[in-house]
Amino acid sequence: MKTMQWLWPLRVATMGAVMVAGCGGGAAGTAPATPVPDIASYPPVANNAAPGASARAVAAAASIGRGVNFGNMLEAPTEGAWGISVTDDFIDKAWAAGFRSVRLPVRWSNHASAEAPYTIDAAFMARVESVVDKLLAKGFVVVLNMHHYRQLDGDALDSGELAVASAALDVRFVMLWEQIAARFQTRSEQLLLELYNEPHGRLNGEPWNVLAARALGVVRKSNPQRVVVIGPTHWNNASDLAQLKMPNDANLIATVHNYEPFDFTHQGAEWISPPKPTGVTCCSSGQLSAMTLPLDTASAWSARTRYPVFVGEFGAYSKADEASRIRFNRAMRTAMEARGMSWTYWEFASGFGVYDPVALSFKQALLDSLLGS
Template sequence: MPTMDTRPNANARKMKRLAIATAISISILPPAPANACASLTHTVPPDRIGALSRGFNADGWINGSKSTPPSAGLLRQLRKAGMTHVRLPVSAEHIMPRFAAKAERDDRLHAIDRALTELLSLGYYISVDLHPGDQFNRLHRQDPVASMQEMKDAWTDLAQVIRSHPADRIFAELLNEPDLGADRWQVEVEELAAVVRRLLPGTTLIVGPVNWQRADSLPDFRPLSDLNVVYAIHFYDPMAFTHQGHWDPKEPLHSIRGLPYPIHADDPKVQEIRQQLLDENRTAALEMLDRAIAGSRDKTRIDKWLEPAAAWQQRFARPIIINEFGVLKASSPPDSRLRWLSSVVAYAEQHCWGWAHWELEQGFGLVDDKTGKPDAGVLKALLGRR
């Protein structure tokens, strides 16, 4: 367990400082909307639905090899621009007893506590996202009993940190992109949600399906009996566009660069890229490009990709968030990237879904690499309708 300061006077002073800072920040920054969609009946308090309506992932702050927080100025600027929610990925391996020593776990938990305090003081709502890597995913697939215990232990420690902050401002995301079969995850997530609910009675939970949390995996996922839950999907289609210029040279998508969106077979640029892949015998990349071309013949393809989640919501009236979506920026045409981002946000808002851009300051980031400030074009694509 983390060695948290439990002295009454120290805690009282901390909470008083936080309350004052939060009151000041909220008074000068735009408030979160009271209700993202009044016409749709949800099972989660309306203010929390509204809080999830626009956000970003702070990848690398807590889940990096070192805890490197964004600057307070950047966070304040994004809050003032209209962002209401920060998804905070937390490396599972850094807080699970099997993978990390107690001193390391305590350090990481204290870093989470500091991040929550800072973000709350700026007026944000926060999702604490248990974000596993290869080590846990391997254990999860191979040993159901041991992996479940690690998740319970991790959430026991995370709950101790979260409980020192307002319950209506923080969300608990039980596991990012569970890497196992749908039937087994359905049983596990119900058990895990019951444990976390006992630890955090007033906290809204966030859960998602398997298979990278794709929208077309949601129809096979039954909503939990717990009503205070938001359901998360991720969206990166078409992958040939969003992951072009992939960071791994062995990945076929590394060879695709400059691909515009929408993707049309008769677009001269698409034809040029296709011919180059053909000339260089990049067979795997060519196959991925051809699939993307075929899949994009329908102009409403984003609708087609996301329709399964919309149908699921109509059936169950449960809230949804796309809490990961984005485009690798180094090799994608800037105007196409903005067009794709705008289309995803428009669809989300039309269906009363929250969203959180992936991510802040790295390969997909919404920060301009040259200036270190938010990219004005990206902010307009994400927030321009507000």
């Protein structure tokens, strides 16, 4: 078993994990020492007449352009636990390479108290804030999200991850967003807020529609006009867009993730059980069809609902041969952009990455497959 730094985009997570309580929390499901706030205090925004996207939201989706995820950094149980941290050099190099947006995954849930009012650790909040501000100062559009709240999805916890009372999960999610939104309310419109990465498990279907609408309600208290990103369930799978109910709010965009064909993109991935065999190449006509079907599904949904869609994650793990990864990236870039979709590649400097943090240089051919002519 590899260390937890190998937990990249989670569509299949079967690794056993030790549940470790911290910050005053107990094992999942134990009675909290303080009362759990009533989630009815956070009513959901109505979702029965979504108006379609505003001009502001359409422009925001377009402004994402060609971007990259700063993955395995701030969404690790603690920053650095998965091998890399956000550095000023990463920020400078990503901009110089030509990326114009950064999706910033953050595991807020492991840096907040287990009991109400679920206060986010001040040092961690300041750390995330400093990264966001540096990215914005450089000129990036930033998509700031909540990532890997394992219990919220009903998943086993990672080693070193905080467990909280099961009765608190949903209201804690909403109250975390209340704090995050208030902290970043003065930032420019180049900051977008993404409610949650890859909802699945206990959130599938209607539970996510309701919880997302509750979270949007608290975001709107401090950020009435900021563009907010919402994705469907089943790990942001385009097939679940049919079940996604966008709230009655015009300043929204949608996101999907696309790792098809999965046997190619996740071959040899240590966190998949059973492991996908290596040696799978790309890209046959059948594989190209698998890659583009989710994009066509998202395009049709976008046309019907009048909300733009951007692809928040796609990529192929480094166990695939480089020539195939290059073909995959070029084919995906062409297909997404032909459909008018912005994108953020998964990810910058780890197992899917285009930058080598040891050699301090880009994997130029992979980078060119995303940003080259």
